[in-house]
Amino acid sequence: MYQTLLTDLQEGILTITINRPDKMNALNKDVVAELGQVLEEVYNNNDIKSVLLTGAGEKAFVAGADISEFTALDAAGGAALAQKGADLVFNKIENCPKPVIAAVNGFSLGGGCELAMSCHFRTASENAKFGQPEVNLGLIPGYGGTQRLTQLIGKGKAMELMITADMVGADEAKALGLVNHVFPLADLIGETRKILLKIQTKAPVAVAKAIACVNDAAKGNQDGFANEIKRFGECFATEDMKEGATAFLEKRKAVFAGK
Structure with missing residues (x-):
């Protein structure tokens, strides 16, 4: 059904896996379009009670956006790209009436960090790393990263991470409030499912x-x-x-x- 995503519905939990492991699950226009499609199903399918969002493989949740798609864009094109992502995916996740948890299984950088932050909260594997390295490319985050990172961890640390392009590991991310729980990689999905199953017993x-x-x-x-x-x-x-x-x-x- 999807070219870049794997979906699996069990016990009311729809697990969405971004499946481009050879590209570290980088966000390209196909991933964004298909995430938009699957989110329509989340909103409209009563059998889906909650969502677990993760990445394929053991290295990356989403290691960033596909930079090769950026080189031909001008100012208007860049703004249109960001707006489309916000409308199709990021705002849709944030405003979803059903709980959406990101299970971050490795690198969560740039657009990947923004994708995780648009979820209602985050769990992480011990090898997870978070960052907004866009200034290395002459860019800033465009999928809500400047706003959501500041909301989550406060102005001072968000400012530092944004303008140094530094990464933080899972334990520091937890200390900052960027992630709620850190688990061994082998336990990440199972433990995150437990949280969603608990939420599903509530009204x-x-x-x-x-x-x-x-x-x-x-x-x-x-x-x-x-x-x-x-x-x-x-x-x-x-x-x-x-x-x-x-x-x-x-x-x-x-x-x-x-x-």
Whole structure:
């Protein structure tokens, strides 16, 4: 079905593997287009409850963008490339009502770091490395990296990484808040699946609203508090809230329908 992606749906988790190991899974226009396609399915297929995004092989999650596609672009072309990526993939992942976790299995650089950061949070293997080395190419991140890295780790460290092009390893990335958990490579996918399976036992409508509210906060949305109140109220109109409250009072496990 896809030329550059592998997809596997089990227990409600859609695992999306970027599959260009010979190119360190670099993002090119085909990968971006196919990620856009698979995200449409994520949004529309009720059998998909959550997403695990990773890279093929043991070396790279996504080691960057395909630079060979850049050389012919002018200013307008570069801006159009970045806009297309934002619309098709990066903003779609960030705003997805279903949880999307990046399982970072190696190099996560440039566009790859940006792809990981657009996910709701990140796990990493012990050999993972993160960085935004675009200034080495006379560029800056164009897929939201300047904004999301600053949101995640703060201005000072984001500034340093962006203008030195330095990389950080998995443990430092965890200390900075860029990743939530570090696992041995062999355990990365299994442990990340466990987190998603736990999330899938929670009320899906509430999870979606929590994602939206946290995104508001990260972006400094001045309507964040008002949006939280509105969404909190909307939860009271759901079957899930009635089930959750009843189950709590009856001292049993809630079974959520996602309605």
